Structures are given as structure tokens and as C-alpha cells.
Amino acid sequence: MLVFVTGASGFIGRKIIEDLLSHGHGVIALVTSDASAEQFKALKITTLVGGLEDSAVLQQGAQLAxxxxxxxxxxxxxxxxxxxxxxxEAIEAMSEVMAGTQKPLVIASGTLIARHPTMASEDTPYTRDMLAMSERATSSDLLFKLSKEKAIRGMVIRVPPIHGIGDTGMLAGIVNAVRSSGKALYVGSGQARWPSAHRDDAAVLARLVLESGKAGSTYNAVSESGVAWVNIMAVIGKGLGLSPMSGSPSEVKEALGFFADVMSLDNPTSAAMTMKELGWIPTGPELLDDLRANYF
Incomplete structure (x- = not known):
């Protein structure tokens, strides 16, 4: 299968491409600059230079793939x-040239906007009261609508905070914010839980959904259902030589900025249905072990 990958030079995207190639697929990678394209020369894959607002480039990739x-x-x-x-707008543009083909169009969403008081699953509806963050759910709404109207195989992967060597995402951002502020703070009791997955496992799941996922389905890229922030911050604090401490929401926000808002979200999430349907078996290191080994 020839696969068009957006976000190709990102933390997860690069691993997705490696996994696709190792399983016999071809790749067309969307990159934002000629400099970004250089990193893929050795892989001998096709690159298209453009951004998410370049509809013509997106449609070219989607049509070829x-x-x-x-x-x-x-x-x-x-x-x-x-x-x-x-x-x-990017999803709509790509769907236009995929109409009637039943080609798979897999998009990423997030677990943090699909919360449940005990354990979220693939069937848990999106949490719609999170102001701007909840708007991310409208991409999934649109995809499922287009999947029916245009006869494409639209599927969503809800991605938790992803960890691994070379992390440029939310976890790395929090580590850097703690380093800059000199304060290893968690919100309240620190019992808010985050699901997680290693980058390698998330990349494998992306391929499995592409190959075998069902139209209109949601899959959770979760290997650990929930790690409490008091435990995460204990590892970060030790790695940076700081004492982890509880703080009020305002104190944590003053020290860590935007991250304080998401660190207070309790988001235990299961991927049991995903694992059963697709045979996905995560093998990467767990979050706390990866933090200790590779973030300091």
C-alpha cells in the first residue's frame, strides 16, 4: 500500500514511516520545507513540501496514495x-479526492478530550465542555460524516501523551517547564491519571488501523491506562534534582503555564477493544521507566 503521511517529520510521524517501510508499504511524506525533506532522502521515499493549509498539495498526496x-x-x-x-479544512480537502474509493483516511485525536470518571474506552463520547480543547473533537465528527457521505474508510486514533527518545511533545514540554521554573509541582493530591504509550507502539497501531480498521471506528493508542501525576512528578523531580511538591491550580499554572490545566485532568483510558480487534500488543517501555532512562 502507498501511504500518504502528514506530520511526517514529527515525533510520531517519523516512527510511523519507519514502521510502514519495514512492513512493505510505500510512503509519500508531507514535509513543511526542503530542509525537512532532506532527512528522508536516505529512505528513498516521495516527499511533498507544503502545510496543512495547502489544499492542492494535500489533495495531490491523497489522490496518489x-x-x-x-x-x-x-x-x-x-x-x-x-x-x-x-x-x-485539511480533512475535507483530502476527502474530496478520495470520494467513492473506500480508501482509508485515519486521523489522530486525543484521549484527554474523551474522559470518563472511572475508565474511558473507545466508545466514550468526547468531553464537550473543555472550551477550545474540545473543538479538536469536531475533526472526528467531520471525518465520520464524510466517511458515510463520500464512501471512504474514515477512522480515528485517540492518542494519549506519547513518550520515547527524542520526545518533542507534551511530556518533554512539561519536563522543560519544570527545569526552567525550578519547581516540580503537581496539582492538589496529584492523583489525576494520564494514559500513555511509547512512540514505537503508537506507530505500529497507526499501521494496523490503516490496514485492518473498520470505517467509522475509534481506536485508543493506550498501553498504560493511567499513571498518577504524583508519581510522574516524583520521577521528574528526581531527574532534575528537585523535590516534588503539591501546589494549587494557580501555583502550578504560574510555574508551568498551560501545562497546569492538562495536568489536572484525570483521564484513565483503556485500549482493550483496540487490542482485541486489531491484535495490537504494546511492547515498549512504560512511562516512568522511559522518563528515568531517557529524559534527563
């Missing part, structure tokens, strides 16, 4: 709503 893994997103938390709008 047998399927799409859409993992790019504009992570500008100062204008998150705009990033969500651009994402919807």
Missing part, C-alpha cells in the same frame, strides 16, 4: 481554535 495517515496538527495553544479549523 492508497490510504492516508493524518497526524499533522498546528499545536499553537495561543490560538487552538484556528488549528482545529485548519485541521477540518
Amino acid at each position: 492508497d490510504g492516508v495517515l493524518h497526524f499533522a496538527f498546528i499545536h499553537d495553544f495561543s490560538d487552538f481554535s484556528r488549528g482545529c479549523q485548519v485541521d477540518r
